[in-house]
């Protein structure tokens with residue numbers, strides 16, 4: 358599949374999740390065949406004000422390829438200015454967030470609030486596209502609320518303004534993460550535009566990835582929460598299409614990946630923050646292991662890296 362002139366070699370992308378899909382986790386998902394990566398969302402204003410913390414969210418490794426940097430904001434001028442400032446940091450693709458439901462984001466008319474003003478969505482894409490050396494994509498929800506579902510309209514407007522692909526999460530802003538993903542909306546978006554459509558929402562196995570592709574006719578799927586503690590989901594999905602045999606990871610393989618994940622987080626974020634973030638991931642990795650709740654308790658009460666590694670090594 359092509360996004361603009363960027364070739365995506367596979368059908369399963371890692372969906373962006375602020376606070377989760379950082380460089381460490383993206384690298385782990387790359388090891389298991391994720392075909393496309395997006396940064397955590399980055400504020401256009403943060404870039405314009407020169408915040409180092411904001412810039413650090415664009416750090417990536419070579420294994421995360423192709424990589425999109427995701428921007429959020431509410432003003433077309435901010436998008437073009439931020440893209441100019443990013444300069445050499447611009448990766449293969451720039452994605453625009455039109456789906457975040459978080460109160461502090463929508464209060465500023467960013468994220469999913471943009472879907473209330475489809476023309477502004479088009480103006481933002483146009484402004485970004487005018488200055489960007491790489492393709493522009495957008496990530497939307499089904500709409501703001503049940504009574505204002507407008508993803509096909511927003512997608513069409515963004516396509517006309519120059520977007521090269523659309524990711525659709527089949528929930529409204531009002532749903533947040535409750536209820537279930539509406540695949541009809543993804544199907545309607547796919548019918549409305551000619552550019553590639555990436556379907557997103559509630560994929561937790563190769564079986565339901567395949568069902569979404571068959572039902573909606575989307576070109577790719579993006580997996581968010583279903584990859585937490587299960588980066589193997591990408592190999593599992595790929596195996597459906599390559600015919601290669603997929604084996605669920607043994608406990609030893611899981612342990613090795615958990616240890617690697619801890620090491621990467623500590624390397625990129627320092628030990629204190631790395632361990633805090635590792636605990637959240639580890640509690641997902643141990644979901645199906647024997648004595649999961651006891652192990653989780655130990656994980657959350659551990660203080661040092663050696664202690665945490667010891668708990669992981671002793672999982673049976």
Ligand SMILES: Cc1cc2nc3c(=O)[nH]c(=O)nc-3n(C[C@H](O)[C@H](O)[C@H](O)COP(=O)(O)O)c2cc1C
Nearest residue numbers: 372373374375397398496526558559560580581582
């Ligand atoms: C903790 C968390 C953080 C998220 N952060 C972002 C984000 O930064 N940008 C974005 O476009 N979507 C974000 N999302 C939405 C996901 O990309 C995805 O659309 C949503 O979780 C549905 O897919 P899933 O069911 O596969 O998780 C986030 C979701 C979660 C749970």
